[in-house]
Each structure stands twice: as C-alpha cells, then as structure tokens.
Amino acid sequence: MKWKRSRWLELALVVVVLTLVGILVNNLAVNLIRTGLGLSFEWLWQPAGFALSEHTLPYQPGDSTAWALLVSWLNSLRVIACSIVLATVLGVGAGAARRSLNPLLRQLAGLYVGLIRQIPLLLQLLFWYFVAFLGLPSQPFAPIGTLISLSNQGVGILGLNLSVEFSAVLVGLSVFTGAAIAEVVRGGLDSVPRGQWEAFRSLGINEGLGLRRVVLPQALPAILPALSSQYLNLAKNSTLAIAVGYADLYAVSDTAITQTGRAIEGFLILLLSFLALNLLINGGMQVLNRIVVHPAQRT
Amino acid sequence: MTKRRSFVSLLSTCLAMSACATLGAGDTSRLDLISKRGELRCGVSGKIPGFSFLQRDGSYAGMDVDLCKAFAAAFVGDPSKVQYRPLTAPERFTALKTGEIDLLSRNTTFNLSRDASGGNGASFAPVVFHDGQGLLVRRDSGIRSLEDLKGQSICVGSGTTTEQNLNDAFQSLGLPYKPIKYQDLNQVVAGYLQGRCQAMTSDRSQLASARSGFERPEDHEILADVLSKEPLAPLSSGGDQRLSDGMRWVVYALITAEEMGITQANVDDKLQEARDNPDLTKVRRFLGVEGDLGSKLGLSNDFVVNVIQATGNYGEIYNRHLGPDSAVPIPRGLNQLHRDGGVITAPPFQ
Structure with missing residues (x-):
C-alpha cells in the first residue's frame, strides 16, 4: 500500500516537471515567433570577423564562426587538460603531506588547503593574472638557467612558449582545484584503517613507498568518485577565463553572440559543448574507476 | 529517507522553475506597465565617468543617467522614480529582451544588426552622443598610427562592436595584431596599465573618461585614427511603438x-x-x-x-x-x- 502511494507521488511529480518544462519550451517558442527570430544556425558558416589571441590550429578572422568556436573549444580543452594534471599532482601531494610524519610538511599543506579554499576562484584568477603574471618585468628573466623564462609578455618552459593568460588560468585553476583534491585525498587516506599505516611502518618500509604501495591502492576506491566531480568542477570553472583575457570557448562564443545577435543558438552550442566535454571527463573517470577498483569491492 | 530527500529536492526544482517561467506579454505597451509600476527600470553601465558612474553617496550620475531621469519625468512624472540596473556590455541585450529592464541608456552604438528584427530587434531613440572608436597608447611608446601597432597586443573589451571595428581596421590594412579580450572596461584598463598591451581600444569618450582616472593621465594619448562611427543612443526592446515613440520625442524635446x-x-x-x-x-x-x-x-x-x-x-x-x-x-x-x-x-x- 505504502509503495503504491509513493509511486503515485512520483508519477504526479514527473507530470508536474514535464508540464513546467513544456511551459518553458513553449515560452521560448512563442517569444521567438513574437520577435520574428526563429532558430537559425546559418551564421556559423559566415566569416567570424574577429581575431583570436591564441590558437593551436591555423585561424584567421576570415574563417567561419564555427571554426573560431572549434579553435576556442580546443583552447578550453588544452587549459582544462593541463590543469587537471597539475591539480592532481598538487592535490595528491598536499593531501598525502597532511598525513605525513613531518610536522612542517603537514602544516604547510594545511595552510595551503585552508587558505585557498576560503577565497573565491575569480579573485584568485584575477590575482594570478593582474598581480602575479602581469606584475613580472617586461624583459624576460630566467631564474633557473634556460629552463624557465618569465616576463609579462609570456612564459617559456623548456622552449615551450605559453601566453600569460594561459599561464594564469592554468595556475589559478590548478591551485584552486588542487586544494579541493587535497581534501578528497586526505579523506580517502583516512578511510584506510590505521593498522595498515602501522603495519608498513613496523616493517621498515619508508613513507613514500608505503603510501604508494600499501595505503593509496586501498584509498583509491574512496577517492575516485569525489575526484571526478572535482575534475568536472574544474572544467566548468574554466569559463572564468574570460575575466583574464584567455580566448576560451565561453569568451569566443560571447563575441560571436554579440556580433550576430544569436544569443539562444549561441548558448545552446555552449551548453552542448560543455555537456560533451564533461561527458568525456566522466567517461574517462569511469573507465579508470573500473580498472582501479578491485572486482570484489564493487557493489 | 533518501526517497524523501529526493522528493524535497524535486519539489524545490519545480518551484525554482515555475518562478522562472514568465508567460508571454500581451499587447499592452510597456509604457502602461511603467506608469502603473510608478517606476522606470533603466539599464546603465555604472562604470563610465561622465556617462553613468556610481557616486560616493551611492547614487548614479552622468549623461546616460540624466536621460533615464528625463524618461522617468515624461513616463512617470517624477525624475527620481528610476531603478538603475548596472549591466555589463554582454548582459545588456539579454536584460532588455527578457524585460528585466524597460529601456537601456548605456553607451550603446546604434547599428543595423541591433536595430533589425533579424538581429537584436531593438528600437533606438535618436542619437544622444556621436562617438568614434579610438586607441589609447603610452606617449613614450613611439606609436603614432595604426601601422606602428603591427603585430602588437591590443586590449579590448567583450560584448561590444569594438572588437569587430578593430578587426575591420587592421584587416583592411593587412596588419596582423593580437586582441587580448577582457570582460569589462576596468579589466581592459588594468591589462593596459600593467603593460600587457601596447594599446587599448574603446570609444574615444570612454578612453577619455578612463584616462581621467589614471595616476598620470598626461603620459597617455589618444591616437588621431578614428576606427569607426559610434552613434550612441538609448533603446528599448523592439515592437513597442508607444514606448519607442515616447523615448524618441523625449530626446527630441531635450534638443528642441x-x-x-x-x-x-x-x-x-x-x-x-x-x-x-x-x-x-x-x-x-x-x-x-x-x-x-x-x-x-x-x-x-x-x-x-x-x-x-x-x-x-x-x-x-x-x-x-x-x-x-x-x-x-x-x-x-x-x-x-x-x-x-x-x-x-x-x-x-x-
């Protein structure tokens, strides 16, 4: 009897939700007809008419808007992929350091996590860009031999030239997400019984090796799900790049929307692009999850 | 327990969605709505000295703001009955289209795409300020013309015709350049002052007002090249003849x-x-x-x-x-x- 009632409730809710969605779609359709706009994607194939400050594929203002959007999507992808790697290294390092025997390391990691998590990401990005990177001298200087050259016109690492905009978004996203990942990792490590730590320490295995071979493999099943949601957050947060002048997908579709007046179509493309991007990340993490989690632990 | 929680979250989603759902407006003019409300909702920038700028006492002042007051005086009968909505350049048309504001008085360039029903579909009042896009450079940079900016970085704001004008000017001269695009003018100014760009571009009026806030305004100069015609005008969402007529004749009244x-x-x-x-x-x-x-x-x-x-x-x-x-x-x-x-x-x- 009870089961049946909850079923009815669910059915009613579904009907309500569908009706509301219907009203929204109908509103959109009615308003589009009223303003005589209608949906159209022809503008995608017209010349973009704006330059991009950076692009991995060849691009010129005379190329189509669709090409400009693709090039900028790759810019987004590039900064997201690099940030995920860097954030993971930072996060795992800091998370492990919080459970280290070395008190200095523990406190430094605690300070990092505590500080970074209290400050909004936008502020951090603005800080990294306008204060840290643009605060560099305009003539390149190389603090560590020829390894790195720094200036407010660009950053060179091992002969690879990065724009200051890319560098600021990369560092900002990585440092911010790294702090969140550190907490995820710490939580995962805490889920491993104390006895396991004591066991490898009593066998004389050093901290690094014990962490890698004994604790982390057992902690991973607890870490991975939360980790993938951090990756998804990172991808979504990358749209803040517009604040620091990086030509990512959001910034470029913003320009395209202004020039064509096609706001609804532009936002639809944005939505679908991010959906595709996040499904990609999610899929990758699920594969990883399947490999890492021991069959016996699966539910 | 989990079922109940999901029920609550579903319910709150429903409420949020129904709050967003606004039914299409009827045939009545927005003018009636404004006088019934007893208040005009006016979209401004709030960040451009001389046009609309936040004062120490929290009020707005500037030419665009005075136009809002003039419209309120005509439509409501009281110039103080204005609710100002500070908007960024990309936000402004969405705010106008969705009816969040009644009209926009925010340094907006009057052009075909924005006027036409196949574009932004707005209705423009008469031009209240004839402007043109220019470039601001450091006096000691040796840059005197567009040619001197070949291959250089130029800071530009988003959501404006500025980007397109810049491209038109450089493309027609066959000069490569690098646009560094920010979301609003304050960031453009910061990027320029921090030395990221050799020049910043915007309407000449905005360059003048931005420069007035620099520590040493005399170290910067506006190039003689004018990249575009920028006739700035207030506007309303298209298709409302009574409102756009009202706005048109308020501006003409000021001139007359x-x-x-x-x-x-x-x-x-x-x-x-x-x-x-x-x-x-x-x-x-x-x-x-x-x-x-x-x-x-x-x-x-x-x-x-x-x-x-x-x-x-x-x-x-x-x-x-x-x-x-x-x-x-x-x-x-x-x-x-x-x-x-x-x-x-x-x-x-x-």
Missing part, C-alpha cells in the same frame, strides 16, 4: 529646448510667458499649453515641462557631465546643435 533657449532655470518663466501670450504658438505647442502633442504620444500633455524641469535641455546635460568644467571634459564637436556646426537636430513639434 536647447534650440529654443529653454533651460532648467527659465522653464517656469517660459511656461508662464507662453500662457500669457497666445501669439507664442510654437512655444505653447511645445510646452503643452495648447494642442495635444503629449496626449498623442500617450504622455501627459506637458511632458516637456516635466522633462526640462528634471534635467535641463540637451546642452545643459552635456555640459554638466562632459563640459569643460566637468571631470571628464570632451569637446562637443559633432555633438553641437546643427546651427553651431554639429549634427544634433530635431524634427518639429507639430
């Missing part, structure tokens, strides 16, 4: 008042004079003493008097915010009355 020498200080005297002397037909029609010009627009018959009492005429508004004694002096140039050599003029009030 300057032509007739009617000012904030003497408008009451002029009104009395017109009442006493039946031969002053032109002034009597203009101030609503005779005829029904205001009523034809669906406004009060003496809306012109309300407007001039509120803000003064066009020239007074200009001088208050952009005149030689203001904080952001911009020579009147094209924005003088037609009889003084400019392009500002109004059709007759008949």
